[in-house]
Amino acid sequence: MKGFWQLLRRFIPPYKKYLVLNVVFNLLAALLTLFSFMLIIPILQMLFGLNTETYSFMPWGSGSIATVAENNFYYYVQCIIERYGQSTALACIAAALVFMTALKTGSAYLSYFYMIPIRTGVVRDIRNQIYNKMLSLPLAFFSNERKGDVMARMSGDVAEVENSIMTSLDMLFKNPIMIIACLVMMIIISWQLTLFVLILLPVAGWIMGRVGKRLKRVSLEGQNQWGVLLSNIEETIGGLRIVKAFNAEDKARRRFESENEKYRAIMTRMNRRHVLAHPMSEFLGTLTIAIVLWFGGTLILNGHSSIDAPKFIYYMVVFYNIINPAKDLSKAAYNIQRGLASMERIDKILAADNPIKNPEQPVPLTAMNEGIQYRDVRFRYGDSWVIDGVSLNIKQGQTVALVGQSGSGKTTLADLLPRFYDVQEGSICIDGTDIRQYNITDLRALMGNVNQEAILFNDTFYNNITFGVESATREQVEEAARIANAYDFIMASEQGFDTNIGDRGCKLSGGQRQRISIARAILKNPPILILDEATSALDTESEHLVQDALDKLMHGRTTLVIAHRLSTIKGADLICVMQDGRIIECGTHNELIAKQGAYKHLVDMQTF
Numbered sequence: 001m002k003g004f005w006q007l008l009r010r011f012i013p014p015y016k017k018y019l020v021l022n023v024v025f026n027l028l029a030a031l032l033t034l035f036s037f038m039l040i041i042p043i044l045q046m047l048f049g050l051n052t053e054t055y056s057f058m059p060w061g062s063g064s065i066a067t068v069a070e071n072n073f074y075y076y077v078q079c080i081i082e083r084y085g086q087s088t089a090l091a092c093i094a095a096a097l098v099f100m101t102a103l104k105t106g107s108a109y110l111s112y113f114y115m116i117p118i119r120t121g122v123v124r125d126i127r128n129q130i131y132n133k134m135l136s137l138p139l140a141f142f143s144n145e146r147k148g149d150v151m152a153r154m155s156g157d158v159a160e161v162e163n164s165i166m167t168s169l170d171m172l173f174k175n176p177i178m179i180i181a182c183l184v185m186m187i188i189i190s191w192q193l194t195l196f197v198l199i200l201l202p203v204a205g206w207i208m209g210r211v212g213k214r215l216k217r218v219s220l221e222g223q224n225q226w227g228v229l230l231s232n233i234e235e236t237i238g239g240l241r242i243v244k245a246f247n248a249e250d251k252a253r254r255r256f257e258s259e260n261e262k263y264r265a266i267m268t269r270m271n272r273r274h275v276l277a278h279p280m281s282e283f284l285g286t287l288t289i290a291i292v293l294w295f296g297g298t299l300i301l302n303g304h305s306s307i308d309a310p311k312f313i314y315y316m317v318v319f320y321n322i323i324n325p326a327k328d329l330s331k332a333a334y335n336i337q338r339g340l341a342s343m344e345r346i347d348k349i350l351a352a353d354n355p356i357k358n359p360e361q362p363v364p365l366t367a368m369n370e371g372i373q374y375r376d377v378r379f380r381y382g383d384s385w386v387i388d389g390v391s392l393n394i395k396q397g398q399t400v401a402l403v404g405q406s407g408s409g410k411t412t413l414a415d416l417l418p419r420f421y422d423v424q425e426g427s428i429c430i431d432g433t434d435i436r437q438y439n440i441t442d443l444r445a446l447m448g449n450v451n452q453e454a455i456l457f458n459d460t461f462y463n464n465i466t467f468g469v470e471s472a473t474r475e476q477v478e479e480a481a482r483i484a485n486a487y488d489f490i491m492a493s494e495q496g497f498d499t500n501i502g503d504r505g506c507k508l509s510g511g512q513r514q515r516i517s518i519a520r521a522i523l524k525n526p527p528i529l530i531l532d533e534a535t536s537a538l539d540t541e542s543e544h545l546v547q548d549a550l551d552k553l554m555h556g557r558t559t560l561v562i563a564h565r566l567s568t569i570k571g572a573d574l575i576c577v578m579q580d581g582r583i584i585e586c587g588t589h590n591e592l593i594a595k596q597g598a599y600k601h602l603v604d605m606q607t608f
Contacts, residue, residue, distance in 0.1 A: 004336050007165065007343060011125055015118040019173070022118070025111035026174045029104050030181040033321060036100035054078070111174060119166040126161060126346065130154050133349055138356045139420045143381075148231025153349055156226050157342035160219075164339030168332035175325035175332075182322045189315045190307045193296050197319065200288050218270040220341035225263045227345075232256050270338070285323040292319060356422055362439040368446060368527050368558065370431045371395040372417065378425035379416060386412050388581035389426075394574075396527075399559040401569035403602060404578035410562045413578070414530050417560065418444050448526035450550070452533040454513035456505035461490050462497040464505075465519045472523055484519035484549040486512070511546055518549045529559040566603055575599065 012019060055075040058068050081089045130153065142150070186194040236243065236252055243252050296312055307315065374392040378385055387409050394400045402410040416423055419440055427434045435443055456464050465480060466472045477497065481487040489512055493499040505513040521529065531550065547568055563569045570589045577585040577598045585597050592599035 004165065004340060007340075011122045012118065014125075015121055018114045018117050021114040022111050022170070022173055023177065025107045025114065026177045027181070029107035029111060029174075030178045032100055032104040032107060033178070034181060034185055034318065036097060036104065108174075112170060115170045115173070119162070119169060123158065123162045123166055127154065127158055130158070130346060130349055133352070137349075137352055137354055139415070140381075141352055141354075146227065146231040148229075148234040149227030150349070151234070152223070152227035152230040153345050156230070157223055157345050160223065160342035161339045161346070164335035165343070166339075168335045168339075171325075171328045171332040172336075175329045178325045179322050179329070182318050185318050186315060189311055189318070190296075193292070193299075193307075193315065196295060197288070197292055200291060217341075218266065218273065219338040220344060222263065222266045222270050223342050223345055225259070225266055229256075229259055229263055232259055285326060289316075289320065289323065292316070356419055356440065358439050359437055362442070363433055363437045365430070365438045365442040365446070368396060368430055371398070371558065372528070372560075373429040373432070374413070374426070375429065376426040377413075377416065377423050377428060379412060379421065379423050386581050387416070387423075390581070390583055391426075392576060392583065392586075394558060394560065396558050397556065398573040399554060399561060399569075399571070400574045400576065401561040401563055401572040402576050402578055403563055403566060403569070403599065408578040409581040410578055411532055414532060414560055414562055417528075417530065418447050418449075446526055447528045447530060448521035448524050448553075449530050450514070450517050450521050450532070450553075454505060454510075454517040456501060456508075456513055456516060458500070458503045460495075460498050460500055461493070461516065464501065464516055465497075465523055467520055469523050476523060477519075480519045480523040483522050483552050484515045485545045486515040486519050486549075514546050515549055518546065518553055522553050527557060529554060529557045531559065531561045531563075533562050533564055566606055577602070 055071055055078050057075050058071045060068055062068060063071075077089065080092060134150070134154075183194065183198075186197065232255065236256070243249060293316060296315070300307070300312055372392075372394040374390050374394075377387055377390045379387040390409075390413060392400070402413060404410055412421070415421055416428055417435070419435060422436065427436075429435065430438070430443075430446075457467065461481075462477060465477050474497075478487060481490055481497075490497055490499070501507050501516070505516065508516070531554075550568075561569055561572060569575060572589070574586060575589060575592055576583045577592070579598065585592055585595065585599055587595070587599075593603065
C-alpha cells in the first residue's frame with residue numbers, strides 16, 4: 001500500500017477541506033451506529049425482565065459521567081415503562097431507532113457528498129498532468145512509444161485508477177474509522193476478549209494481502225496488453241486503405257484476434273482473483289466470528305468471563321459491525337492493487353525525462369536581425385550519425401533549399417532549428433547566440449511550418465487557420481486565406497469559415513489541406529519559415545496553386561525549404577545538396593548545374 005499513500009500525497013492536498021469533512025461525518029456515522037445499538041440492548045433487558053434492578057435518579061456530578069449517564073438512562077426507561085406501559089416503551093425505542101438511523105444515514109450521505117469532489121478532482125488532475133506532460137515531451141519520446149499505448153494510458157489506465165483507487169477512497173477513509181470505533185468499544189466492554197480478537201484479525205488480513213499482491217502483477221500485464229490492442233486498432237484504422245488494397249484483411253484479423261485472445265486470458269486470470277476477494281473475506285469473517293462466539297460463550301458458561309450475557313451479546317453485535325467494513329476494506333485493497341498497476345504505467349509518462357529544457361536565464365528573443373548559423377552540427381538517433389558535421393550560414397531574408405536522396409538528413413537538419421531535437425555536437429545559432437540559450441516558446445514563435453502532410457484538426461476552417469494565433473480578427477483570417485489561394489473553396493463550403501473539415505481534414509483534397517496549413521502560417525506571420533516538401537504529394541494543378549501561395553508566403557522571410565521536386569526551388573538563394581548527413585554541394589541553381597556534380601545528376605533524373 002506504499003504506492004497508494006504516495007499517490008494520495010501527490011494528488012489529495014488541494015482537496016484537504018473535503019477530506020476533513022468526509023472524516024468528520026464518517027466518525028459521526030460510526031458513533032451513531034454504536035450508540036443506536038447501545039440504546040436498544042439495555043431497554044430490551046428491562047422490558048423482558050432480564051434486568052430487575054430498581055433505579056433512582058442520580059444528580060449530575062455525584063459520580064463519574066459514564067456511571068451517572070448509565071444510571072439515569074435506566075431510570076428514565078424504567079419511568080416510561082411504569083407510567084406508559086411496555087408497548088409505549090417499545091414505540092419509544094422504535095422512534096429513537098428511527099431518529100438515530102436518520103442521523104446516521106444523513107451523516108453517511110454527507111461523507112459521500114464530500115468524497116465525490118475528491119474522486120472526480122483527482123482523476124481530472126491526473127488527466128491534465130498526463131496531457132500537459134505529453135505536450136511538453138520531445139518528439140523523440142513518441143518515436144519510441146506506440147501511439148495506441150500512450151492513448152491506452154490516458155484512457156484505459158486513468159479510467160482504471162478512477163474505477164479502482166478513487167472508488168475505494170471512501171471505503172478507506174470510512175471503514176477504518178468504523179473499525180477503530182468498534183474496537184475501542186470492544187476494549188471498553190472486555191479488553192481480554194478483544195485481545196483474543198486482535199490475534200485472529202491480522203492472520204485473516206495477511207491471507208488477503210498475499211492474494212492482492214499477485215492481483216497487481218496480473219493487472220499490470222492486462223493494462224500492457226490493452227495498450228498493444230489499442231495500438232493494433234490505431235494502426236489498422238490508419239492503414240485500412242493498404243489492408244484492403246493488399247487483400248490483407250485475414251492477416252490483420254488473425255493478428256488482432258491473437259492479441260485479443262492474450263488479453264482475454266490475462267483478464268480471465270485477473271477477474272478470477274478479483275472475485276475471490278468477497279467470498280474469501282466473508283468466509284474468513286464468519287470463521288473469526290464463530291471462533292470468538294465459541295471462545296467468549298465458553299468463558300461465560302464456565303463463569304470465567306468479566307462480562308455477563310447481555311454485554312456479550314452487545315459485544316458480538318459491535319464485533320459483527322467490524323466484519324462488513326473489514327470485507328469492504330479487503331475489497332478496496334484488491335481494487336487498489338489494480339489501480340496501482342495502472343498508475344505505474346501512467347507514471348512512465350509523468351516521470352519521463354524531457355532533455356529539451358529552457359535555460360535558467362534565457363536570452364531575450366523577439367526578432368532575428370542577422371540570420372541562422374549551423375556550426376559543425378552532429379546528431380544521431382541511434383548509433384550512426386544522421387547529421388555529421390554540417391556547417392551552414394543562412395542570412396536574414398534568404399531562401400535556402402535542402403535537396404538530396406531520402407534519408408540524407410534534410411528533415412532532421414530542419415527539425416533541429418525549432419529544437420524538436422537538440423544537437424549532440426556543435427551548435428545552431430540565431431544572431432550569433434546558441435538557440436539553447438533562448439526560451440523555447442520565444443524561439444518557436446519566430447517560426448512557421450508547412451509540412452508534406454498537412455496537419456489539421458477536426459474543427460472549422462476558421463479555428464484551423466487561427467490555431468496558435470490568439471488575437472486574429474476575422475478580416476486577417478480572410479486575408480490569409482486569400483493569399484493562400486484558399487478563400488474561394490472555403491466560401492464555397494456549406495457554412496464558409498465555420499464549416500467543419502473532418503478528422504485531419506478528411507473532407508478536403510490534398511491541395512486544399514495544404515493551402516489551409518499555408519494560410520495558418522501566413523496568419524502567424526513568422527520571420528523564419530520551414531517548408532518540408534510542401535508540394536511533393538500534390539497533382540500538377542494543386543501544386544501550381546500551392547506553389548503560388550508559398551511564393552507569397554516566402555516573400556521577405558528567411559526560408560528553409562526541403563524539396564524533392566527541384567523545379568520548385570530553382571529561384572532559391574542557396575541550394576545545399578545533402579548525402580549521408582553531410583552537405584556535399586552548395587550554390588545557386590546555375591552554379592550547381594555548371595559543376596556537373598550530384599545536383600546536376602538529380603536534375604537530369606527528374607528531367608528524364
